[in-house]
Amino acid sequence: MLGSTESGVTAKQRRPFSFFRKGARSEGSGERPIVRASGIYKFFGPSRPVLRDASLEVARNEFVFITGPSGAGKSTLLSLLYRGQQSDAGALEVCGHDLTQLPDSRVWALRRHLGLVFQDFRLVDHWSVAENCALPLEILRLSGSVIRVRVGETLERVGLSGVAAATARSLSGGEKQRLAIARAIVHEPKLLLADEPTGNLDPQLSIDILSLFEELNREGTTVVFATHDHALIGKTNHRTLALDEGVLGPLARPRSASVTRLVAAS
Amino acid sequence: MRMAYLFRRLQRTLRAGRVSALASIVSLSAVMLALVVAVLALGNARLLPVTDVPERLVSLLLDPATTESELASIELFLEGSAAVSRFDVLEPERVAERIGTAGGLSVDARQRVAQLELPAVVEVSLRSGAETGPALTTLLKQVGRFPVVLDTVLAEPIQPDTGSRGVLLWIAGIFCLLLLGALVVTLGYSTQLAYARQTQEIALARLFGASERFVRLPFVVDAVVRAVLAAVFALALSYGLWSVSLGPGSARFMGERGWSFLSIEAVLGFIVMASVLGWIGAVVPLLFSRWALGGPRREGSAW
Numbered sequence A: 001m002l003g004s005t006e007s008g009v010t011a012k013q014r015r016p017f018s019f020f021r022k023g024a025r026s027e028g029s030g031e032r033p034i035v036r037a038s039g040i041y042k043f044f045g046p047s048r049p050v051l052r053d054a055s056l057e058v059a060r061n062e063f064v065f066i067t068g069p070s071g072a073g074k075s076t077l078l079s080l081l082y083r084g085q086q087s088d089a090g091a092l093e094v095c096g097h098d099l100t101q102l103p104d105s106r107v108w109a110l111r112r113h114l115g116l117v118f119q120d121f122r123l124v125d126h127w128s129v130a131e132n133c134a135l136p137l138e139i140l141r142l143s144g145s146v147i148r149v150r151v152g153e154t155l156e157r158v159g160l161s162g163v164a165a166a167t168a169r170s171l172s173g174g175e176k177q178r179l180a181i182a183r184a185i186v187h188e189p190k191l192l193l194a195d196e197p198t199g200n201l202d203p204q205l206s207i208d209i210l211s212l213f214e215e216l217n218r219e220g221t222t223v224v225f226a227t228h229d230h231a232l233i234g235k236t237n238h239r240t241l242a243l244d245e246g247v248l249g250p251l252a253r254p255r256s257a258s259v260t261r262l263v264a265a266s
Numbered sequence B: 001m002r003m004a005y006l007f008r009r010l011q012r013t014l015r016a017g018r019v020s021a022l023a024s025i026v027s028l029s030a031v032m033l034a035l036v037v038a039v040l041a042l043g044n045a046r047l048l049p050v051t052d053v054p055e056r057l058v059s060l061l062l063d064p065a066t067t068e069s070e071l072a073s074i075e076l077f078l079e080g081s082a083a084v085s086r087f088d089v090l091e092p093e094r095v096a097e098r099i100g101t102a103g104g105l106s107v108d109a110r111q112r113v114a115q116l117e118l119p120a121v122v123e124v125s126l127r128s129g130a131e132t133g134p135a136l137t138t139l140l141k142q143v144g145r146f147p148v149v150l151d152t153v154l155a156e157p158i159q160p161d162t163g164s165r166g167v168l169l170w171i172a173g174i175f176c177l178l179l180l181g182a183l184v185v186t187l188g189y190s191t192q193l194a195y196a197r198q199t200q201e202i203a204l205a206r207l208f209g210a211s212e213r214f215v216r217l218p219f220v221v222d223a224v225v226r227a228v229l230a231a232v233f234a235l236a237l238s239y240g241l242w243s244v245s246l247g248p249g250s251a252r253f254m255g256e257r258g259w260s261f262l263s264i265e266a267v268l269g270f271i272v273m274a275s276v277l278g279w280i281g282a283v284v285p286l287l288f289s290r291w292a293l294g295g296p297r298r299e300g301s302a303w
């Protein structure tokens, strides 16, 4: 269903748009984590913080799952990372930007490195699929022909090339989800923040999307994937963090069936 | 590099703002017209390029071929000048009656009038101290086939400005202010409606790294387009109204003197009024664009 990508491309070919991300900090030493958060607090009311002393480091090129029950604060954590909201306490650095110091007027420089998949899609209903997908490229002010080619490739990748001209309004839930994903990856972001990107997809399509993300990850994109789909998490062995009662910690992985059987046999 | 998105947004902003831009133009023109009407009604427009002359009385001798409407437009034309205090058409016989009375013709002037043997005399009284005279004479000579007799002997007592003019000025001012208020409300409301559609895509553009300048530019261009259109329309309409108010005879004035027919003060006045209105036409939409631009980064906002 999903198109495959060419292998064996050079780093330059893989990230042709980095040139357009003016205002970006130089990456510095490649060893610096792309996300570095410590002691993060986020309150929405005076009583219970949604995030309590959360600390998180994501290395460049890593693939991290964030899981937790509904209302645990997964979306909130992601929105702190793209500066949709600001934390109430703690240190937070993303893509070399210190988000506690970054003025509002410079937030764009951070966001050009990010690919965002929102839980509620956030598509512009009256735009076509292709127009929605093209938005990040248009903001990077690429030429029309580059945009057309790139959008075509990306829609192909998520299996939406047949509906490129349809309006976003007319798509099914799963198609909207895939469009949101296409828009998040079309500009080859350094860091992909995906909030429940498989929430509306059937199991097979979820796996396809997961492997697409893994493919991007192999090509150099760091992925932070928030989901409560434990079946999906169980299919991989990426680092998984769990949010519970505002506390972020490593997930005690449920043993897979085969391991349980082995344990039982011994 | 093609700024495809910016261009498309500009298109959308202009398209969305079409109706409200029309509202801007119509309401700004209405205000401009109200101002011009007020100015014309109060007879304060300094329409003539008047310069340095002490004369107090000018008589025009009419050509029999002069039509009623030409006469009317000359009258309007002269009454529009701050320098002119009275305008009268006299039968030649009545000219004699005026001799020796305040504001009447001198004997010398009367003799010159009689020599010319013309059917009627137009008497134009100039305000004391008004710097008119030769300029007016030259103008009238140029304009028509009228011989002009300049008479400096008798002074006419100047009518003091009555209070009614002040009251009228106040009424006109209040009316214009009310109209301006209505204009701001109309403009604001229609812009708000036009921009509402764009709140989502602006919030999204910011989420994907659009800079403030990038986000605001289409609104600025929209405002400038409105302002320029509104100012141009207001200017054209007011000039049109003013020239129509002069009647058919005005074509002759215009034809011969072109733009200089208007005093420099009048031209500047029109341009200043149009610019002020154009400025309002730009500022109001920009103020309301903040409504569309507001809040995507604020905590707790929808996006």
Ligand SMILES: Nc1ncnc2c1ncn2[C@@H]1O[C@H](COP(=O)(O)OP(=O)(O)OP(=O)(O)O)[C@@H](O)[C@H]1O
Binding pocket: A044, A050, A068, A069, A070, A071, A072, A073, A074, A075, A076, A077, A119, A228, B299, B300, B301
């Ligand atoms: N803007 C806000 N104002 C007040 N409370 C909020 C706001 N945003 C989130 N919350 C609260 O913070 C908590 C965490 O919300 P969040 O959306 O991060 O959860 P989540 O882990 O993403 O849940 P889900 O799996 O259902 O998407 C919830 O209890 C929610 O009510």
Ligand SMILES: [Mg+2]
Binding pocket: A074, A075, A076, A119, A195, A196
């Ligand atoms: Mg969520």
